[in-house]
Amino acid sequence: MRGPDGRQEETNGIAIEIRDLWKKFRLYHNKAYSLKERVLFWRQTAVEDFWALKGVNLSIPRGSTVGLVGRNGSGKSTLLKIISRILYPTKGEVRVHGRVSTLLELGAGFHPDFTGRENIFLNASILGLTRREIKERLGDIIAFSELSDFIDNPVRNYSSGMYMRLGFAVAVHVDPEILLVDEVLAVGDLAFQEKCLAKIRELQRRGTTIVFVTHSPEQVQDLCDTAVWLDQGEIRMTGNAKEVAEAYKEFMEATVR
Amino acid sequence: MLERLREIWMYRDMLRSLVSKELRARYKGSILGFFWTFFNPLLMLIIYSLVFSFIMRSAVEKYPMFLFVALLPWNYFASSLVQGAGSLVHNASLIKKVYFPREVLPLSVVLANLVNYLLSLFILVPALLLFRICLTIALLAFPFVLLTETLLIVALVLIVSVADVYFRDLEHITGVFVTAWFFLTPVIYSVDVMPPKIRWVFFLNPMAHIIESYRKIFYYGVWPDWASLGYVFLGCLGFCLLSFVLFERMQRAVAEEV
Numbered sequence: 323m324r325g326p327d328g329r330q331e332e333t334n335g336i337a338i339e340i341r342d343l344w345k346k347f348r349l350y351h352n353k354a355y356s357l358k359e360r361v362l363f364w365r366q367t368a369v370e371d372f373w374a375l376k377g378v379n380l381s382i383p384r385g386s387t388v389g390l391v392g393r394n395g396s397g398k399s400t401l402l403k404i405i406s407r408i409l410y411p412t413k414g415e416v417r418v419h420g421r422v423s424t425l426l427e428l429g430a431g432f433h434p435d436f437t438g439r440e441n442i443f444l445n446a447s448i449l450g451l452t453r454r455e456i457k458e459r460l461g462d463i464i465a466f467s468e469l470s471d472f473i474d475n476p477v478r479n480y481s482s483g484m485y486m487r488l489g490f491a492v493a494v495h496v497d498p499e500i501l502l503v504d505e506v507l508a509v510g511d512l513a514f515q516e517k518c519l520a521k522i523r524e525l526q527r528r529g530t531t532i533v534f535v536t537h538s539p540e541q542v543q544d545l546c547d548t549a550v551w552l553d554q555g556e557i558r559m560t561g562n563a564k565e566v567a568e569a570y571k572e573f574m575e576a577t578v579r
Numbered sequence: 580m581l582e583r584l585r586e587i588w589m590y591r592d593m594l595r596s597l598v599s600k601e602l603r604a605r606y607k608g609s610i611l612g613f614f615w616t617f618f619n620p621l622l623m624l625i626i627y628s629l630v631f632s633f634i635m636r637s638a639v640e641k642y643p644m645f646l647f648v649a650l651l652p653w654n655y656f657a658s659s660l661v662q663g664a665g666s667l668v669h670n671a672s673l674i675k676k677v678y679f680p681r682e683v684l685p686l687s688v689v690l691a692n693l694v695n696y697l698l699s700l701f702i703l704v705p706a707l708l709l710f711r712i713c714l715t716i717a718l719l720a721f722p723f724v725l726l727t728e729t730l731l732i733v734a735l736v737l738i739v740s741v742a743d744v745y746f747r748d749l750e751h752i753t754g755v756f757v758t759a760w761f762f763l764t765p766v767i768y769s770v771d772v773m774p775p776k777i778r779w780v781f782f783l784n785p786m787a788h789i790i791e792s793y794r795k796i797f798y799y800g801v802w803p804d805w806a807s808l809g810y811v812f813l814g815c816l817g818f819c820l821l822s823f824v825l826f827e828r829m830q831r832a833v834a835e836e837v
Contacts, residue, residue, distance in 0.1 A: 347835065348835075403834070406678050407678045408674075408675065408676070408677070408678050408834045409834050409835065410831040410832065422678070424676075424677065424678060426675075426676040426677070427672070427676035427677070430672075430673055430676055430677045431673050431677075433600055433604055435604060435607045435608065436600070436603075436604075443596055444596045444597075444600055447590075447592045447593040447595070447596040448593050448596070448673070448677055448679060449677065450589075450590065450593070450679065451592070452592045453592045453595070456592075
C-alpha cells in the first residue's frame with residue numbers, strides 16, 4: 323500500500339494521493355471493557371457505526387500547502403490521522419511519498435522529571451529523528467524555543483507556554499518532506515506565534531508539502547494555496563484557497579444566524 | 580514482515596531513548612539514584628542469605644546462590660511481562676497523537692529489563708566467588724541462553740500488550756498468571772524434587788529449561804543440556820516471529836481502542 327521509502331518511487335510530483343477513502347468508527351454506548359461488565363451486560367452493548375469519511379478523493383501536489391476546513395466532526399482530524407498512519411482506513415487507499423511529520427500534539431512523550439534538553443532528545447526521537455540528527459539540530463531547537471536559560475531545568479517547572487514552545491521548536495525542526503498540522507499554531511504569545519508562522523513560511527519556501535487543519539478562514543487565505551472543505555465526511559468544495567475560504571466563511575455565518 | 584522489522588529498526592533511536600528514560604526515570608529523585616539498580620539485587624541477596632542460612636536451612640548446598648542464579652533471570656522475565664502488559668494502554672496519549680511502529684513500546688520495556696538484568700550480574704558474579712563457586716568455561720553458553728529467554732519474553736510481551744488494548748483485564752490476569760508460572764518453574768526448588776507424575780509439566784514449560792540452563796552455567800559450572808535448549812530456542816524463535824505477525828495485525832485499530 324505504501325512504499326517503504328516513498329522517495330524512490332515514481333510519484334509524478336504528487337506527495338499525497340487519496341483514493342476513495344472510507345473510515346468507520348464503532349461507537350459503543352457503554353463499552354464493556356472488563357470481564358465482569360461483559361458477563362453482566364452480555365449482548366447489551368449497543369454498537370453504532372459512524373462513518374467519519376465517506377469516499378474522499380484527493381491528491382496533493384508536492385510542495386503545496388493545503389488547508390482543511392470544516393465544522394467539528396466533519397472528519398478533518400480523521401483524515402489527517404489516516405495520512406499520518408495513526409489510524410488505518412476502513413476502505414480505500416492512501417499513498418504518501420516522502421517523510422511525514424505530524425503536529426497533532428506538542429511535546430509528545432515529555433517526561434516531567436527530565437530536563438528540557440533530555441526531553442528534546444526523547445521527543446525528537448519519538449518523531450523519528452536519529453540521535454545524530456538531533457545533535458545536529460540541538461542548537462537550533464534551543465535557540466528557536468528561546469529557552470536557553472531553562473534548558474537544563476526539569477520541564478515540570480516550565481509554564482505551559484514554555485512547554486508548548488519547546489514542543490513546537492522540536493516539531494518544526496524534524497525537517498519533514500510532508501508536514502501535517504492540526505490546529506497547533508496558536509502557541510505562546512503573539513511574538514512567538516509570528517515566529518511560528520515565519521517558520522511555516524520558510525518550510526513552504528523550501529518545498530515542504532504542508533496539510534493543515536484549521537477553523538480559521540483567514541489562516542487558510544494567508545498560508546494556503548488550495549483548500550479542502552469537508553462536511554460530514556465528504557468533500558464539499560475544493561480548489562483555490564481564497565474561494566474555498568470565502569465560501570466556507572459565508573456558510574458559517576449563515577449557520578450562526 | 581521484513582519491511583515492518585526494517586521500520587522498527589529505523590526507530591531504534593526512539594527505542595534507545597525510551598529505554599534510557601525507563602531506566603533513569605525509575606530512580607529519579609531518590610538519593611542513591613541509578614545505584615538502586617545494584618542495591619536492589621544486593622539487598623535481595625543479603626536477605627536471602629540470612630534467611631536461608633539461619634532461619635530456613637535448606638538441604639541444597641549454598642542455597643542462597645542456588646536460588647539467586649535462577650531468581651535474577653526469572654525477575655527479568657516476570658517484570659518484563661507485568662510491566663509490558665500495559666505498555667500500549669498506558670501510553671494511549673502518545674499512540675493517539677504520533678505515528679511510530681507500536682512494537683517500540685513493549686520492546687522498550689523488555690530492553691530496559693534486560694539492561695537491568697545484565698547490570699545485576701555485577702552483583703551476582705562477585706557473590707558467586709564469595710560463596711566459593713567456581714566460574715567455568717560453561718559461561719560461554721550464557722549469551723545463547725539469554726537470547727532464548729529474550730525471544731520468549733518479546734513474544735509474550737508483544738501478544739499480551741496488544742491483547743490488553745481490547746481486553747483490559749489481561750493486565751491484572753498477567754500478574755496472577757506469572758505468579759502461578761513462577762511456582763511451576765524450578766526457581767526455588769530443583770527439578771529433582773518434582774514428583775515424577777507431574778514432571779511432564781516441566782518439559783512443556785520453556786522457562787523451566789531456560790532457568791535450568793542458567794543454573795547449570797552459573798551454579799554447577801557445567802554446559803546446559805544442548806538438545807533440549809536447542810528445541811526451546813527454535814520454539815521461541817518461531818513463537819517470536821509469529822508474535823510480530825500477530826501484533827502487526829492487531830495493532831491497526833489500537834489508536835481507536837486505547
